[in-house]
Amino acid sequence: MENKEVVNINSEVQINDTINNQSPKKQSNKMSEKELIENVKLSISPKFQDWVLFKNGTYIIFDDITQVKNINDEAIAMMKEFGPVFAGGPAGDFNTIRLLKTEGWIVAGHGYGMYTYVSPTEIENKSPNDLEVGLFGRSKRDLDGKNPEIIFINKS
Numbered sequence: 001m002e003n004k005e006v007v008n009i010n011s012e013v014q015i016n017d018t019i020n021n022q023s024p025k026k027q028s029n030k031m032s033e034k035e036l037i038e039n040v041k042l043s044i045s046p047k048f049q050d051w052v053l054f055k056n057g058t059y060i061i062f063d064d065i066t067q068v069k070n071i072n073d074e075a076i077a078m079m080k081e082f083g084p085v086f087a088g089g090p091a092g093d094f095n096t097i098r099l100l101k102t103e104g105w106i107v108a109g110h111g112y113g114m115y116t117y118v119s120p121t122e123i124e125n126k127s128p129n130d131l132e133v134g135l136f137g138r139s140k141r142d143l144d145g146k147n148p149e150i151i152f153i154n155k156s
Contacts, residue, residue, distance in 0.1 A: 031119055037152050040117050042102035049156030054079060057137075058144040061113040065155060076148045082111025083145020085138055094138055096130040107137025116141045 031039070033055075040053055050065035052075040060075050068074045094109035106115045116137040125132055 031121065033151050035119075036117065039102045039104060039119060040152075041154070043099050043104070043106050043115075043117055049154065051154050052150055053152040053154075054144040055147075055149040055151050056140040056143045057117040057119075058083060058141045059115055059117070060111075061115070063113070071153060071155075072150060075150060075153075078111065078114065079145050079148040082114055083141050083148065085142040085145070094134045096134040096137070105133045105137065107134050107141070109138065109141070114141075116144075 036057055037053060040051075040057070040059055044051060044059070044061065048061045050062040050071075051059050052062075052071060053059045054075075058079065060078055062068060062071070062074075065071060094107050097106050097108065099105060104117060104119045106117055108115050118133050118137045118140070120126075120128075123132065123136060128136075
């Protein structure tokens with residue numbers, strides 16, 4: 001993958017401001033669930049077949065789903081543990097990776113196998129840098145962590 005920049009945002013940055021400060025016009029450009037699912041499918045390497053997608057674009061890849069009793073319960077527990085962003089905590093660190101098979105980025109960070117998809121249509125700036133994309137992705141993950149709602153499960 002091309003662009004792997006680690007950004008540490010453990011400062012006084014308010015993550016939720018990234019979404020809250022988006023104009024109403026941009027917030028109306030939110031993708032449909034179908035569009036989100038299709039873009040996430042394209043963002044994940046085909047070798048990973050077991051994953052769970054949450055409402056705001058955060059997904060968790062499972063290495064061996066046969067070892068998981070209840071995928072819904074496990075995914076929600078992981079999201080509640082690793083999804084919310086707290087100032088000064090490890091959840092503030094992230095990597096921003098530009099995608100090849102679809103437009104957009106994935107934002108990786110705290111929590112093994114947990115990523116958040118960010119579409120260019122969600123970002124107000126037409127040429128965002130890694131920090132802007134990463135902050136926006138972290139704010140989406142924070143929303144999923146605070147109110148986890150599974151919208152899709154992919155099983156091998």
